[in-house]
Amino acid sequence: xxxxxxxxxxxxxxxxxxxxxxxxxxxxxxxxxxxxxxxxxxxxxxxxxxxxxxxxxxxxxxxxxxxxxxxxxxxxxxxxxxxxxxxxxxxxxxx
Numbered sequence: 001x002x003x004x005x006x007x008x009x010x011x012x013x014x015x016x017x018x019x020x021x022x023x024x025x026x027x028x029x030x031x032x033x034x035x036x037x038x039x040x041x042x043x044x045x046x047x048x049x050x051x052x053x054x055x056x057x058x059x060x061x062x063x064x065x066x067x068x069x070x071x072x073x074x075x076x077x078x079x080x081x082x083x084x085x086x087x088x089x090x091x092x093x094x095x
Contacts, residue, residue, distance in 0.1 A: 005024065008024050012027075
């Protein structure tokens with residue numbers, strides 16, 4: 001993938017970043033080195049390697065579910081701008 005000044009400007013517009021010309025030039029160099037690193041990783045021979053290898057074993061550390069004191073429904077709904085049938089009523093966002 002080629003990193004061009006036009007691509008950097010396009011990405012900055014998409015990201016809604018106002019970059020100075022110096023920042024654009026620096027970002028262009030940084031993006032080039034990142035892409036080069038991933039291209040180098042793509043050259044590695046991964047034949048025979050397991051699909052997923054981790055240096056350490058990962059285990060989920062979940063706490064047990066416990067009933068704790070919480071606010072009542074009336075207390076929670078007391079701050080609602082609008083409510084309907086015991087629930088918050090919000091403007092529709094999906095057509």
